[in-house]
Amino acid sequence: MSEEKTPPAAPNLVDLGFMDARIKAIDIAAFFDRVQRHGQSDDYRVAALRAALPELLSGETGRARRVLEALSDQSEEPIPAAVIQGAFGAPRPTES
Amino acid sequence: MVSRTTDDYVAMALAGCEAICEPAFWAGFDRASEKGFYDYFRQITDYEPRRAAKFGLKHYSWLCINPKEAEDVSLAEAVLALIPEFIDQPNVLGIGEIGLNKNSRNELKVLEMHIDLAARHDQLILVHTPHLEDKLKGTKLILDVLASDSRINPGRVIIDHVEEHTAPLVLDRGFWAGMTLYPESKTTPHRAIDMLELYGSEQVWLNSACDWGISDPIAVPKTALEMRRRGYDAASIDRLLYQNPASFMSQCPKFAIDGFSGVVGA
Ligand SMILES: [Zn+2]
Numbered sequence: 519m520s521e522e523k524t525p526p527a528a529p530n531l532v533d534l535g536f537m538d539a540r541i542k543a544i545d546i547a548a549f550f551d552r553v554q555r556h557g558q559s560d561d562y563r564v565a566a567l568r569a570a571l572p573e574l575l576s577g578e579t580g581r582a583r584r585v586l587e588a589l590s591d592q593s594e595e596p597i598p599a600a601v602i603q604g605a606f607g608a609p610r611p612t613e614s
Numbered sequence: 615m616v617s618r619t620t621d622d623y624v625a626m627a628l629a630g631c632e633a634i635c636e637p638a639f640w641a642g643f644d645r646a647s648e649k650g651f652y653d654y655f656r657q658i659t660d661y662e663p664r665r666a667a668k669f670g671l672k673h674y675s676w677l678c679i680n681p682k683e684a685e686d687v688s689l690a691e692a693v694l695a696l697i698p699e700f701i702d703q704p705n706v707l708g709i710g711e712i713g714l715n716k717n718s719r720n721e722l723k724v725l726e727m728h729i730d731l732a733a734r735h736d737q738l739i740l741v742h743t744p745h746l747e748d749k750l751k752g753t754k755l756i757l758d759v760l761a762s763d764s765r766i767n768p769g770r771v772i773i774d775h776v777e778e779h780t781a782p783l784v785l786d787r788g789f790w791a792g793m794t795l796y797p798e799s800k801t802t803p804h805r806a807i808d809m810l811e812l813y814g815s816e817q818v819w820l821n822s823a824c825d826w827g828i829s830d831p832i833a834v835p836k837t838a839l840e841m842r843r844r845g846y847d848a849a850s851i852d853r854l855l856y857q858n859p860a861s862f863m864s865q866c867p868k869f870a871i872d873g874f875s876g877v878v879g880a
Contacts, residue, residue, distance in 0.1 A: 527845040534843060535804065582805065583778040590750040590779065591717075600685045600716035605746035 546571075566608030615666075615824045615831070616657055617642070622824060622831040623669040629835040632871050633672035635863065636662065637711035637740055640682045642826040648692035651679060655696060659703040672871060674863065676710035676740045677701065684715070684724035694727055701735055707866045708732065710740025711774060714752040717744060725759055733765035738866050740792075741773045743780065746799060753780040757787055770865055772819065775800050781813050790817045790862055795833035803837040807844055810854065819859040 550568070553559050570588035573581050591609040615622060615636055626634070636658055645651060658675040666673035677700055679693040700706060709732040714721045732739050741760075744752035756773065760766050773784040774792035777800065784791045793809060794800040801809070806820055822833035830836070834855055841851050860874040 529843065529845050531844070580778075582808070586777055586779040587750065589747055591747045593751060594754070596717055596719045596722050596755065598719060600718040600721060603682050603715060605716075605744065605748050607746045609747045 562611050563606060563608045616654075616662060617826045618824050618831065620665070620669070623666055623671055625832050627669045627671055629832045631671060631832075631835070632873065633674060634666055635674040635676065635707060635859075636824075637676040637680075637742070638678045639680045639711060639742075639825065644683055648689060648696060651693045652696055655700045659700050659705055663705045672705075674705050674707045674869060676708055677706060678709050678712045678728055679724065680711060681713050681715035681721050681725070681742060681744075684721045685718060687720050687723055690724040690727065694731055697731060698735070701737065704868055707863055707869060708738030708740060709735075710738075711742035712739065713742035713756055713774075714744050715742075715748070717748055717752045717755060722755065722759065725756065726763075729760065729763055729766060733763060738863070739766070739771040741771060743773060743775045745775075749775070749777065750779055753783055757783060757789070760789070761787065769817075772862060774821070776809075777801055778805070778809060778812070781809050785813055785817060788817075790819065793818065793820050794823050795820060795830065795837060796823045797828050797830060803833070803840040806837060807841055807846075815850075815854050815858070817858075817862075818854065819862060820855060821859075 546567075550559070550564070553561065553564055558564065566589055570585045573584045573588065576584070589608050615634065638654070638658065641650070641654070645654075655677060659677075662675070663673040677697050679690050684690050697709070709728050712725055712728040714725060729739070731737075739760075741756055743749050743756065753773065753776075760768070760771060768788035769790070772790035772792050773780075775794045776784055776791045781791050781793075791813075793806045795803060795806060800823065810818065820834050820837055822831050823829040824831045838851050838855055841854075857874070860869075860871060863869040864874065
């Protein structure tokens with residue numbers, strides 16, 4: 519849309535971001551190990567995260583958007599009433 | 615900022631912030647009656663501007679009953695009836711943050727009531743989009759409700775807390791998009807900068823959440839630092855972080871900050 523879509527002097531973005539991404543990847547792996555060790559792998563949120571992860575290996579850009587979509591309630595109609603106020607990060611099995 | 619100590623005003627002033635805009639939001643608990651809102655509106659239109667001024671910060675606010683407390687329609691009606699008494703206060707920019715939380719029918723009804731109030735009083739609108747798994751659905755419902763009211767000009771509405779899956783929906787329909795920097799959800803500085811590269815920086819602003827949870831009042835200046843590291847020049851950073859929000863808020867004649875002339879050259 520505007521000229522700053524590509525920064526004028528893009529630095530080495532791998533230098534800037536690799537360590538952070540490495541830490542997060544290991545954290546996710548450790549999380550799956552932890553919930554499995556304690557018999558909690560069948561939680562709907564763990565299942566939703568596992569289902570979203572193949573997007574990370576996709577060759578197509580738009581991975582962040584597709585991970586967010588995979589963790590979203592895909593229904594379209596308003597719910598009859600809000601009986602809770604919080605959100606959980608993945609649609610509960612009854613939601614969509 | 616009702617949920618914050620003066621330390622945060624000091625940090626913002628030291629980081630170069632000039633003004634704060636504080637939406638009416640959840641108190642961390644549900645208020646017992648509209649009387650709780652009456653005092654809250656007094657607080658954010660009278661006391662907080664004076665508290666911020668002690669640190670050289672201008673303070674603006676938005677008024678509404680937030681979506682988390684909007685399931686009770688009769689309470690919402692009572693709160694909306696209070697708003698006209700406060701709407702002409704010198705620091706009030708408009709109606710917000712309205713929107714949806716769990717995407718329920720009553721929340722939608724209360725959203726429509728707020729949009730009608732804003733239209734009748736010719737107010738800017740600040741919209742909260744739901745959290746996490748509810749955001750995509752809620753954003754679509756909100757955009758449809760706004761688009762169905764012919765009195766609403768999308769250029770006078772900002773849809774806040776967009777992420778990669780909702781930003782293009784908002785911008786494609788002519789609304790402003792707010793990217794909220796928040797440590798545990800919403801977006802991070804790097805993702806916000808990525809979204810600017812993907813979707814452009816027109817009609818976009820960045821904001822820091824300063825609520826009851828873990829949040830960072832100087833997340834916007836920290837993003838300026840990240841933009842520097844990623845090669846953006848000072849003019850691009852200024853346009854996004856300063857000129858853009860000033861441009862949106864200047865649509866309310868009450869908004870005035872020293873460094874902004876009201877003209878954006880982008
Ligand atoms: Zn919000």
